[in-house]
Amino acid sequence: MFGGSILGPLYSLYAEGITQSVATVSILWATYMFVATIGSLIVASFGDTIKEKEYLLLAGYLLRAFGWFMFLIAGNFYSLLVVQVVLGLGEAVGTPAFEVMVAEHIDKNKHVKEYSLWKVLSNVLVAAGAILGGYLATKFGFTSLFYVMGTLALISFFGVLLKPRRLL
Numbered sequence: 014m015f016g017g018s019i020l021g022p023l024y025s026l027y028a029e030g031i032t033q034s035v036a037t038v039s040i041l042w043a044t045y046m047f048v049a050t051i052g053s054l055i056v057a058s059f060g061d062t063i064k065e066k067e068y069l070l071l072a073g074y075l076l077r078a079f080g081w082f083m084f085l086i087a088g089n090f091y092s093l094l095v096v097q098v099v100l101g102l103g104e105a106v107g108t109p110a111f112e113v114m115v116a117e118h119i120d121k122n123k124h125v126k127e128y129s130l131w132k133v134l135s136n137v138l139v140a141a142g143a144i145l146g147g148y149l150a151t152k153f154g155f156t157s158l159f160y161v162m163g164t165l166a167l168i169s170f171f172g173v174l175l176k177p178r179r180l181l
Contacts, residue, residue, distance in 0.1 A: 014135055016081065016165035018142030019149070020158050027155050032090045041090075045097040045104075052105025066110045071173055073107015076100070078166035084159040 020027070028038045056069070063069060080099035087093050119127045149157045 015138045015142045016077070016162040016169075018139040019146035019162050019165075020081075020084075020155075021139070021146070022143050023146055023150055023155075023158070027084075028093055031088065031093060037090050041093050041097050044094055045101045048098050048101025049104040052102050053109065056105055056109055060109060066113050067173055069106050069110035070114065071170055073103045073105075073110060074166050074170035074173070076103030076106060078163045078170065079103075081159050081162040081166060085156060 024042070025035075025038045028041055029035060032038065032041075060066075060069060076099055080096050080103055083092075083096045083099060087096050115131060145161075146158055149161065
């Protein structure tokens with residue numbers, strides 16, 4: 014979440030700089046949302062049959078890392094379109110698994126409190142990511158964002174992969 018928020022509010026500036034069109038930025042974002050939506054429907058059809066939901070989470074982190082690193086070589090509308098497809102797939106695969114894992118660890122009779130606290134934490138992370146992203150893009154350019162984002166996704170991947178099963 015933090016990694017994605019580093020680029021989040023700046024994406025339209027970045028994409029418009031490459032495509033030179035506000036309309037194409039809308040198409041790129043819509044592509045991401047369309048792929049994430051269709052992908053989520055596909056994951057919904059088989060996701061519950063997967064015993065280890067962590068595998069979906071891991072796949073989501075890897076897809077996001079790959080997509081964020083792909084920004085480093087994306088130089089036109091079509092390459093950005095491919096990036097959005099990869100990121101949409103990462104969203105479709107990883108987010109439901111993450112939310113399932115959160116739900117499984119909510120204490121009985123504390124649902125509202127714990128979801129609220131999670132929302133507070135996620136909002137703070139997104140705000141901090143937006144500030145960091147603006148700073149990095151201003152000081153070092155967009156390339157620095159993509160390295161940080163991809164690296165954070167890989168750290169998350171290995172963090173889940175190497176975590177003892179009893180803690181997941």
